[in-house]
Amino acid sequence: MHEPWDLSDPGEREQAAGEYVLGTLDITQRAAFEALLAVSPELQRQVDDWREHLQPFNDQLTPVTPPPGLWPRIARAVGLGPRPWLQRLGLWQVLTAGFAVVALSFGVLWYQVPQGAVVPQGAVVPGDSVFVVLDEQQVPGWIISATQDGEMMVQAVQPSAMPAGMGGELWFIADGDPVSLGMLPARGHARMQVPEALRASLRTADLAVTIEPEKSAPHAAPSGAVIDHGKLIPMRNGTVSF
Template structure:
């Protein structure tokens, strides 16, 4: 997955889902993609679409039985040449394949998003890896999960801002680890879906004068979750 891909853009998320379905991502790329996959209905739908397409393509191909020489070559290269029975090797290979597929399905299955999730914003670092995942609930609270906020040092904290008409308004401090629930007041909740959000690095305890004093490390907007009902 190219480093310059922006997973907040639907077209690039769709292409990333294709690479994930094909199994061509590196371990770091999978971790980055799965962080968004765990919370976004849109990304889960993109992945399901890709898997359906690949399955349809696979069903159009006629099965091919490899010749015995292929199985012997596999056995020799994997140190299994001492197993004389080709039938036994095939049976074991099939059994391991089934087990591998079962474990991979369990490992790759995304955790179900919270049922009250209305929108999501993923705070990304300079390498497009997730620092925090911020989910807006249908009632207007913000559920923030720390992934790997490595740009926040000792005696520092991340602070979330809503930028309204060019003026940053603090929504609260972001957790160093685990999850934190932020509860904006009614006036701010009404602007969550239309205003920009930004994250700055501040001294421990937050911005001392009520406005960003440290570097802005990311900015973006909440992306609505398909089918969610906004009540704020």
């Protein structure tokens, strides 16, 4: 998915589930999706539905072995150089023409940008760690991914219902001192930055989300109910280690 997710939109959550099953997500997107998948029964059901929906294409179409020289040409085109061990594995023999055609067809449909739409440049931030904010009913409200240099991307999923004029505020807590990183979006995504002086604590500090006035908590300190708190979970090789 080349555009930033709006997982607060049920249609885009469904789309993300389809792309996950098709295998078209990049490493960072897959890790963030799996973090949400682990805590969302609704998303688990959507993934199962997509697998059931797409399996007949694999069952009905005959596998086709690509030409022997295809992988070397692709490797040269992307600058990978020779990889003899891949040829010995016969990796391409496990791919079916049917699945490739289905993936390509869905990919073309989903990657089309409506005429006149503006796609923000660099809107997707590669993450090294992730935190999923859950409410009391264990419904995922936001996905927060962070890079090692302290840049965060917050993606709304199903934010908790807020009283009028209130919103969720994200706090970075190192050595017991909360520092506000900003108000979380009700829809779509937002960027935040951990102050440079706190970045060394990125992996050990707590994150907390509280209900505050939509222009931020008074006196620069948490004053409302806590929605959730926890730590960033490291991603390793594109997976989330729970």
